[in-house]
Amino acid sequence: MSLSAAMNDVDLLKGQRYVKEDAEDILSVIDSVLRGFLKVDERGIWISHDYPIGLSWVPLLDVDYPGSPNPRTHPALPFPFSAQQLTAFMLDGIGSVIREQFGAWRDGPDESTLSRLPDQATKATEVLRLAFRAYQAAVAVVGDAAHLGDEASETAHTQWRKQMVVALIDTAGSADAAAETPEQRQARRYSMCVNAGLTLPNNDYANLPRGIGALAKQEGVSRQAFSADVKKHINRLGR
Structure with missing residues (x-):
């Protein structure tokens, strides 16, 4: 049986994506010590360099096709994410420690742990169920x-x-950027500027501040392409 056929059987190929808030709901059940080794920003979940080497594995370390994302500059779990990407994240390293909170792969997720999620965490519950089925x-x-x-x-x-x-x-789509709509990408890049402390104009014809180039380099795109996305989001905010 092909993987695509198996995934169709559990209805995982409809392109459903989950966002930062869903990931934060999942992380709400882990203890504060473990949570301290994780950073969550607009791009995804990152693992602290202080985390023990044996548990600092991320899925991109096992992906070596030409043009694959760099594990040093991409999050362990990108936003938005699919059930399959969450499964990959939870296979080993700190992700497997998080997965253990929800039970064994063969019979999880544990209902008692799911009941500890916030009341509004319906999407977090959904993606956890799908992630175990994706496994x-x-x-x-x-x-x-x-x-x-x-x-x-x-x-x-x-x-x-x-x-x-x-x-x-x-199955999920090899590049995390493939999960984003143009509007989501533009909003995320705008948020990167805000998080970096850049003062942005309130219209799309004013010059953008210094520092845009460094963020564009972080994204692996030209300054012009990055700036265009930020200005499009500014234009959307001003409507």
């Missing part, structure tokens, strides 16, 4: 780690994880 769909193609046995080498486990990540990300 089972991927395993139907790649195989479960359990089949490797207790004596399997670290290399074998790493290879299994990489196959899972590639399958999940390929």
